[in-house]
Amino acid sequence: MNNTDGSMYHRPPTALIVIAIILVGINLRPAFSSVSPLLADIGLSLGLSASAAGMLTTLPVACLGVFAPFAAWLAKHYGTEKLVIPLLLVLAAGLALRGVWNTASLFLGTGLAGMSIGLLGILLPSVIKREFPRHPDLMTGVYTMALCLGTALAAGLSVPLHQVFGSLPLALAFWSLPVILAALLWWPLRHLVSRPAAIIADRQHPLPLLRDSLAWQVTLFMATQSALAYCVFGWLPTILQDRDVPAVQAGLFLSGSVMVQVISALLVPWLSSYLRDQKLANGIMFALIYIGFMGALYAPVAHMWWWMALLGLGQGGGFAMALTMIVLRTRNPDQAGQLSAMSQGVGYTLASLGPLLMGLLHEASGNWDQAGWLITAITLAGLYHGSRAGANRFVLESAKSN
Template identity: 40%
Template sequence: MAHGRAGRSRLGTWLLVAAIVAVALNQRPAVVAVAPLLADLRADTGLSSALAGLLTTVPVLCFGAFAPVAPRLAQRVGLETAVGASLLLLAAGIALRLLSPVALLYAGSLLAGAAIALANVLLPAYVKREFARPGAVMGAYSAALNIGAGAGAALTLPLADALDVGWRTALGLWLFLALGGLVLWLPVAGTGRSRRGADVPPGGSWSLLRHPLARRVCAFLAMQSVQFYAVAAWLPTLLADAGVPTGEGGWLLGLSNVVGAAGALLAPAQAGRMRGQRPLVAVVVAAYAIGLAGLLLSPASGTLVWVCAWGVAQGSGFALALTLIVLRSPTPLVAARLGGVAQCLGYLVAASGPLLLGALRDLTRGWTWPLLLLLAAVVPMAWAGWGAARDAVLPVDERAPEPVSAG
């Protein structure tokens, strides 16, 4: 376990980690729980496929659009209060989707996406502030993201069937997880009033991009996110086109998330022990290359190996990208600002991945060129990650010309 800051007992540290994990578990189910219920949702509301698809697209776009708001909120009210506010906003978004008008279904999805965008940025910054060695806690946080996503996808429909409830109530069940996270967060993390405005560097978030180090961190997160969302959207279809049974394709996608959770747990913990993280970048890049090349050359043979390799790549890659934001930042609010910029750019770029891959597949009537494009995209990812993983941190004053050595 990472060491907490001075003045906190071992029990207090464990409770704080549990609160962080509880918040992380809430950052995906409200989004991914929609997909298993789309058939019932469309039958009840009469929505077209395109409009129904927006319910899963809107939150991802919100992840990018609202990410830059998080550092400003943290500066105004403190990190702890801002995280608590994100959970309240998430609960409100989930509750709105319980109401009948279809417009409120979209409003709830937008609120939930905005809430998750705030927590996406704020939690790594909070970990940066509270733990002298944040790697292990970032691993637990990243693994909880994967577990929450898997739970939302796998449990929503079975819970609805077991409780004999409709799709609205099934979506609303995740409200209990959000409220539970809030109940655990508030007494452990506090209100943050004493820290409001602390460690505030001069300048704005986007001015960080004047530094090559910040640009590399942002590019690594963006390229990794493109890979994840593009493959996750089309993997079952790709495998089905190669002759793999449709049900097996969905199971393999779920397996990749489980494998990804293990990678997400281990990569940040290891990163926190290293002065530079270039060996980990090399592992992520190699795993992507193996997984994508296998799906290109032999999708129906050795499928389990290729999917697991991709799972390792996406789980450890995303976790490493978040950890690099923390490790390359000198203060928690610089971490929040860098995270806001990186996730804004990353998620907005990532949203184009599934569309581009689908369009290329339709144009070429196959998966060869889409997979070659993803393989080619591994090269700029490696370049960005190699620079982002060097032993350096950004200057506290964003107007300073160069990063400084982390050692």
């Protein structure tokens, strides 16, 4: 293969590409799930109000949406693979900055981490679409599995790390170390593909997607499932602790639920590829999420593992299907990148309202009883948009098929 400068380029082994994508994926969620099991202790240590604690869980999700639209411009001018290492280093710096123990550093580090994760989350699906054109749904499942694994590790280890280090700052800053490892592993892939300038210049402008109904359905499907996911990541351990579950056990419940996500993240996209469309798969995932979340809120704690299993199956499959929609509803990697930027940019911005509203409801009522109404409303919206996004069509062609 020739590079743009005329030199011969040899593609790294496929196994290395897969391992690198997995390791990067693992590092894209600890910024979220490492905080929630320690949120009560963080609030007490820094004197955060309930609203400020809610903002801490909302900020990284909002950053995902705010910075996502810049990913396409950066990829066009600098190349997707060349951006991964700098963004990973910014992510590591943000996570490390959380170890400088004051409110400003905590929020600044969280914001930097959210920015980096938002950009990387847009770039990687287009790499998957290009490097694995024959099985993009399967590789999307593998990538989602990596995200789930990273979430579970951070949720399950945060409290034990706090106990081992005897320090909240060190427990939070620890997660910068595996990010550096991922950057080192990506080094051989930094020149994975260098697109000819003429092809880059001919990329379609993303604005037509804003007028495409299917693109909006995919975006709102992403928004609703992400809103539920970040309500879980941000508040589930606190909800369980308020139900007299010990902090370590609450973290393990979240970790166990996320580990279950790995099963559905791998299987659901693969199984759905054999269906005529993905409407049924999307609907089942939202039903499982709803049942599991209601169980976590209201069912006896003695049966919590059953509700965590249902919640995990729904969320793992739901997120995998949201990413799969980006791949299956586009014709080429450029469209996939544009739809990824739109669905995650707009979707995560809307999704950030979920944990924020959940925190405000709790602060206003003093309990979690009203949260069920919010979860119900989000689920109903998700069922509708998931059905519409699951139709077997392509963006920018939906008008022709109507």
